[in-house]
Amino acid sequence: MSRSALVTALTAVTTAALLGGALVSRAPTAEAAAPQASACTAADADIYAPPAPAPATPGTVLACRSVTLSQVPGDLAMSAWKVRYGSTDNQGRPVAVSGTLAVPAAPWTGPGPRPVVAFHPGTLGLGPQCAFSKQLAGAYQDEYEGDNIAALIRAGYAVAATDGPGYLDGQTHRYVAGTDSGHALLDIARAAPAVPGSGLSRQARVGLWGYSEGGAASLWAAQLAASYAPGLNVVGDASGGVPGDLKEVAAGLDGSAFAGFLADAAVGIQAAYPALPLDSLLNDQGRDSVQTAKSVCLAGTVTALAGKSIKDFTTAGLTLDQLYRQSGSDGRTWGQVLDAQKLGVNLGTYRIAFPVLQYRGALDEVIPTATEDAVRSAYCAAGVSTGWKIYAGDHLLTDNQAVGDVVSWLGDRFAGRPARSDC
Incomplete structure (x- = not known):
C-alpha cells in the first residue's frame, strides 16, 4: 500500500x-x-x-x-x-x-x-x-x-x-x-x-x-x-x-476512530506480561476482536475496530480505570504495568x-x-x-x-x- x-x-x-x-x-x-x-x-x-x-x-x-x-x-x-x-x-x-x-x-x-x-x-x-x-x-x-x-x-x-x-x-x-x-x-x-x-x-x-x-x-x-x-x-x-504515557494515550483511543491501536496495545502488553489477565475478562465480542487484531496489519486494524470501546469487549463492561485495577497472578495490576512503560x-x-x-x-x-x-x-x-x-x-x-x-x-x-x- x-x-x-x-x-x-x-x-x-x-x-x-x-x-x-x-x-x-x-x-x-x-x-x-x-x-x-x-x-x-x-x-x-x-x-x-x-x-x-x-x-x-x-x-x-x-x-x-x-x-x-x-x-x-x-x-x-x-x-x-x-x-x-x-x-x-x-x-x-x-x-x-x-x-x-x-x-x-x-x-x-x-x-x-x-x-x-x-x-x-x-x-x-x-x-x-x-x-x-x-x-x-x-x-x-x-x-x-x-x-x-x-x-x-x-x-x-x-x-x-x-x-x-x-x-x-x-x-x-x-x-x-x-x-x-x-x-x-x-x-x-x-x-x-x-x-x-x-x-x-x-x-x-x-x-x-x-x-x-x-x-x-x-x-x-x-x-x-x-x-x-x-x-x-x-x-x-x-x-x-x-x-x-500509555494511560493518557489509551484515554484518547477508547471509543475513537483509532480504537484498534488500543486493542493492539492490550494484546501486546499482555504478551509481554503474561501474568496480566485478559482472556478471562473478555466477552465473545472481545475475543473475536483480539483474534482480528492478531491477524491484520495497520489499515485492517483501524478499519475493523474503529469506534470500539474497552467496555464493549469485557463481560463486566469495564472502563479503562476499572481495567487498570485488575491484577494478575503475580499481584501486579494493569495500571502498574502501564505506569512502568511511561517515558x-x-x-x-x-x-x-x-x-x-x-x-x-x-x-x-x-x-x-x-x-x-x-x-x-x-x-x-x-x-x-x-x-x-x-x-x-x-x-x-x-x-x-x-x-x-x-x-x-x-x-x-x-x-x-x-x-x-x-x-
Missing part, C-alpha cells in the same frame, strides 16, 4: 494512538558467546522459526538470508539481509527477534567506520505478515516507512531495522512494551557487524531512530543503552510522535550521555500532544540535551516530513558535531 493510499485509509476513519515503555534493565551477565551464523543461506522460513533454546548472548546472529528490499524506493545499490538474532525480554530471559540489515554498496568515505542506524518502525499491526522485514522484502505491502530507509542508504549509513519482539512463528508482537522493544533495537545494532559480508565494525558510531511505536522504542533504547549495551557507541537518538521517569538512573532529538506533528490526531510535550519537558528537566521540532502535519504525515531533518541530524552526530539543545 502506498503512503498516499495509507493516508487516505487512515484519515477516512480519524483519531488514535500508539504507546511505549518498561523498567530498569541491566547489561546481561557475561556468558560464553553463542555460535554466530557462518553464512547467510538460511531459508526464509528459518528467519521466523523460534530457536530452541533461545540464545544466551544478546546480539548473536542466529540465521540470515540475503534479500532484495523491493519496498525501499529509488532502486538503490545495497546489500540486504533478513536476520534472526538474540535479545532479552523484560524479565531478563533470552529471546530471539527478526529484522533487516541493509548496507549501501558504495564505499564509506566519511571518518571512521561506516555508521549504523538502528531503526524501529511505527505501528504495522500484529499479524505475522505485518513484520517490517517481510514488508520491506515485498511479501506483504502495507508498509509506509521505506522512504526512511532509502534516505539513510542514500546518506551512506547502514540500517539495522528490527521488527520488534514477537514476530516469530507462534508468537504475538509485544506492541509498546518498552524494555522488550528497547532491547530488540539495541541488539540488532550489536548483531549487525556479525552478519557475514556486512563489512561493519563493532566500533561504528550508532544512531537510534523511530517514530510513533518506534519513537517510544527508540527512546527506551536510549534510556537503556548505558546499562544494557554499554559496548555500543551510541551517539544520538531521534524519536518522533512519542506515546510517552521520561527515573532519568537520573538511565544516564543518557548523548543528544536526543524529539519531534511531533502540530495536528497529531493519534498521540495526545500533551504526552509528547511532557516527555520532552522531562528530558530537559533531567539535563538531557534535547532538540525539539514541531511539523505542520498530522500523525502519519509528520513521519515523512521529518525524514530529511532526522537524517541530517544523525549525520551531525556521526561527524562529531555538537548538538543544539532546545530546552
